[in-house]
């Protein structure tokens with residue numbers, strides 16, 4: 001029989017579970033806090049729980065605990081890239097970024113990805129599976145323990161398409177923002193999507209206060225299709241409508257991510273078309289100089305082109321920033337650390 005995934009349960013579910021195994025209700029809260037506030041990885045560390053109950057839990061439930069297999073630390077800005085092993089042997093990566101306003105963790109939502117974006121390393125080997133809520137949470141718990149500091153911001157921008165793992169994503173958000181857990185404010189959480197339109201609308205209707213980031217990367221349907229296969233399924237106009245809907249329903253400003261690829265989407269004409277596309281949307285554009293991966297021949301736009309692109313958007317009254325490159329001296333684009341690890345394993 002498959003063991004119950006106790007770290008993915010909310011407090012209510014844990015209460016029902018405790019009752020179903022003949023335990024008192026208040027035990028659920030104690031155990032929940034051990035797992036989600038104190039971050040213990042073993043039932044044996046739950047000192048106010050009887051040995052008999054700890055043994056019962058050990059036998060019937062599973063307490064997800066990721067194992068750190070590698071960490072690279074940037075000498076420039078303290079960014080840390082972690083490689084974690086899941087209990088089934090799959091590996092994922094997560095990143096810690098240190099900012100003046102606090103510690104931010106970028107998590108993976110899936111093992112691999114099936115979206116196929118042309119410039120992205122995470123999708124090269126396809127999708128293995130979605131992560132459980134516990135596996136998403138534990139990236140944050142383990143990093144918090146590793147650095148001995150509080151994590152204040154979370155971005156779901158690592159490997160995987162979060163909207164392709166929707167139910168687990170929503171459960172993860174519930175647990176992450178729970179006052180009996182890490183209690184991270186919804187406003188300090190960003191979820192990035194390549195644009196699964198029905199899921200974006202579903203998320204909007206939940207009226208959460210999280211930030212939605214939409215990976216746009218092109219200002220018209222043709223170009224977007226050449227970079228992102230998902231554009232074959234949802235036309236750019238439908239995606240933009242879903243963004244407008246999100247802003248309207250939640251009253252939250254949306255972020256557009258735009259990876260600048262040399263000679264592909266970085267011309268004056270692109271900037272003009274982009275400005276028109278997002279006009280009248282309460283938004284912010286985050287320009288990301290593309291991080292070249294060896295499997296593709298995309299190159300970064302040069303610095304002059306990037307700043308001209310930014311200026312053009314600003315002149316058109318658009319809020320825009322260029323993403324600061326964090327941890328430049330350690331493994332580059334998302335998914336590259338994991339990919340390198342898998343490739344190395346396969347050749348040995």
Ligand code: SAH
Pocket residue numbers: 115117119120121156157158159160161162192193194195213214215216257259288289290291292293333334
């Ligand atoms: N699947 C989600 C979240 C993961 S990707 C999404 O598509 O949004 C996070 C962001 O990094 C996305 O905007 C993605 O398009 C971008 N990205 C991926 N690989 C990149 C690369 N090599 N260079 C620049 N941006 C990249």
